Amino acid sequence: MTPQEFDWLRAFLKQQSGLVLTNEKQYLIESRLLPVARKAGLASLSALIAKIKEPGQSMLAATVVEAMTTNESFFFRDKTPFEHFTDTMLPKMLEARARERRLRIWCAAASTGQEPYSLAMCLKDAEAKLAGWRVEILGTDLSTDVLEKAKAGVYTQFEVQRGLPINHLLKYFTQIGDTWQINSNMRSMVQYRKLNLLENFSSLGQFDIIFCRNVLIYFDNKTKVEILERMAKMMPADGYLVLGAAETVVGLTDVFRPMTEKRGLYQVGDGTAPGLRSSSLGAVGTAAPIGASRFASFGR
Amino acid sequence: MKNCLVVDDSSVIRKVARRILEDLAFEIVEAEDGAQALDACRKEMPNAILLDWNMPVMDGLEFLAHLRREPGGEKPKVVFCTTENDVGHIAKAMRAGADEYIMKPFDREIVEAKFAEVGLI
Numbered sequence: 001m002t003p004q005e006f007d008w009l010r011a012f013l014k015q016q017s018g019l020v021l022t023n024e025k026q027y028l029i030e031s032r033l034l035p036v037a038r039k040a041g042l043a044s045l046s047a048l049i050a051k052i053k054e055p056g057q058s059m060l061a062a063t064v065v066e067a068m069t070t071n072e073s074f075f076f077r078d079k080t081p082f083e084h085f086t087d088t089m090l091p092k093m094l095e096a097r098a099r100e101r102r103l104r105i106w107c108a109a110a111s112t113g114q115e116p117y118s119l120a121m122c123l124k125d126a127e128a129k130l131a132g133w134r135v136e137i138l139g140t141d142l143s144t145d146v147l148e149k150a151k152a153g154v155y156t157q158f159e160v161q162r163g164l165p166i167n168h169l170l171k172y173f174t175q176i177g178d179t180w181q182i183n184s185n186m187r188s189m190v191q192y193r194k195l196n197l198l199e200n201f202s203s204l205g206q207f208d209i210i211f212c213r214n215v216l217i218y219f220d221n222k223t224k225v226e227i228l229e230r231m232a233k234m235m236p237a238d239g240y241l242v243l244g245a246a247e248t249v250v251g252l253t254d255v256f257r258p259m260t261e262k263r264g265l266y267q268v269g270d271g272t273a274p275g276l277r278s279s280s281l282g283a284v285g286t287a288a289p290i291g292a293s294r295f296a297s298f299g300r
Numbered sequence: 301m302k303n304c305l306v307v308d309d310s311s312v313i314r315k316v317a318r319r320i321l322e323d324l325a326f327e328i329v330e331a332e333d334g335a336q337a338l339d340a341c342r343k344e345m346p347n348a349i350l351l352d353w354n355m356p357v358m359d360g361l362e363f364l365a366h367l368r369r370e371p372g373g374e375k376p377k378v379v380f381c382t383t384e385n386d387v388g389h390i391a392k393a394m395r396a397g398a399d400e401y402i403m404k405p406f407d408r409e410i411v412e413a414k415f416a417e418v419g420l421i
C-alpha cells in the first residue's frame with residue numbers, strides 16, 4: 001500500500017464511519033483488511049482500495065468500513081453504569097414517568113448485544129416495580145454482522161464468563177452445546193436496527209436514557225461534539241446519557257453536564273427543567289419507526 | 301493480604317491459577333483434593349477458594365458441603381473452576397453454597413471478573 005493509498009483509505013474511513021486512524025493504528029489495516037481482500041479474490045490492499053473506488057462497489061466498501069470497527073463488548077461492562085442504572089436512573093424514572101409509565105432506552109453502539117441485554121437483565125431484576133410499564137430498548141450499530149449476532153443472542157462460554165454473574169447465566173440463558181443463548185423473553189425486550197451515528201438519527205424520537213459507550217473514542221473532537229449535540233436534542237432535561245469509562249463531555253461541549261458523584265453519567269442542562277418534562281410521551285407518539293410490538297410490557 | 305486456597309488435582313492448573321491469583325495480590329495455599337483442602341481450612345480459613353469438581357479422595361462438591369458445616373466455613377468465597385459446564389452441575393454447585401462458577405478453560409480475565417463479582421477484588 002502506498003502512502004497515497006493509505007491517506008485515501010484514512011479519509012474514506014473517517015468520512016464513512018468517523019473512525020480516526022492514527023499512525024500507530026496503521027497495523028490494524030493489514031490484519032483487518034487482508035482477510036477482506038482475500039475473500040473478495042483480491043491479491044493486495046492496493047487492489048482492494050482500487051476496487052472500492054469503482055462505482056457499484058458499495059457492498060465491498062461497507063465491508064471494509066465494518067471490518068475496521070472494533071466490536072469488543074462484555075456483559076455489565078465496567079459494572080458501575082449498570083449499578084447507576086438500577087440505583088439511580090431507574091428509581092428516578094419510575095417517579096418522573098409514573099403517569100406515562102413508559103421508558104425509552106437507546107444503546108447507540110450496541111455491538112454484539114451485551115450492553116442492551118445487560119440493561120434488559122437489570123430491568124427484569126426490577127420487574128416487580130415495573131408492573132404495567134412499557135419499556136423499550138433500542139440497540140443500534142453501524143455493523144450488520146454484530147447486529148446479526150446481537151439478534152441471535154448466542155454467546156461463547158468465554159463471552160458469558162466476562163462480567164456476567166453466574167446466577168444471571170442460569171436465570172436468563174439456555175445452553176446450546178458449547179454456547180449459551182439469551183432467552184427469547186429477553187431477546188424480545190430489545191429491538192435492533194442498523195444506524196450510522198454520523199447520519200441524522202432524529203427520527204428515532206426521544207429517549208429517556210442513552211448509552212453511548214466506547215464508540216466516541218474512535219472519533220475526532222468535532223465529530224464527538226456534533227453527535228453529542230444531536231443526542232442532547234433527543235433527550236428530556238431529566239434524561240441520562242451514559243458514556244464509556246474513558247470518555248467524557250468535559251472540554252468538548254456543555255450541552256451535557258457530568259453528574260457529581262456518578263462517574264460516566266451526564267444530563268442535559270440542569271436536569272430539572274420542567275417545561276421539557278412531558279416531551280417523552282409526546283415524542284414516543286411520533287417515533288413510529290420503532291416497532292411498537294417490541295415494547296417489553298411488564299406485568300401484563 | 302488475602303489468601304486463596306487453590307484446590308485442583310492437576311499441578312498444571314494449580315500453577316496457572318497461582319500465577320494469576322498472585323498477580324491479584326493473593327497469598328496461595330494449594331491442595332490436591334477435597335480432603336487436603338478441608339485440612340487446610342481447619343488450620344486456617346482462607347478468604348477465597350478456587351475449587352475443582354472432579355478429584356480423587358474427595359470431590360469439590362463433597363468438600364463444599366463439609367466446608368459450609370465447619371465453624372467459620374461460611375466465610376470463604378467459593379468459586380468453582382471445573383470442566384463440568386452444564387446447567388445441572390452449575391445449579392447443583394450454587395445450591396450447595398458456591399458463590400461463583402468458572403467453566404474451564406479459563407483465563408486471567410475470567411478469574412479476575414469472577415473474583416470481582418463476589419467482591420474479592
Ligand SMILES: C[S@@+](CC[C@H](N)C(=O)[O-])C[C@H]1O[C@@H](n2cnc3c(N)ncnc32)[C@H](O)[C@@H]1O
Pocket residue numbers: 016017018069070071072073074077108109110111112115140141142143146195196197198212213214215218244
Ligand atoms: C467497542 S464497541 C462498543 C460496544 C458497547 N457499547 C460497549 O461499550 O461494550 C463499538 C461499536 O461502535 C460501532 N460503531 C463504530 N462507528 C460507528 C458509527 N459511525 N455509527 C454507529 N456505530 C458505530 C462499531 O461497529 C462497534 O460495534
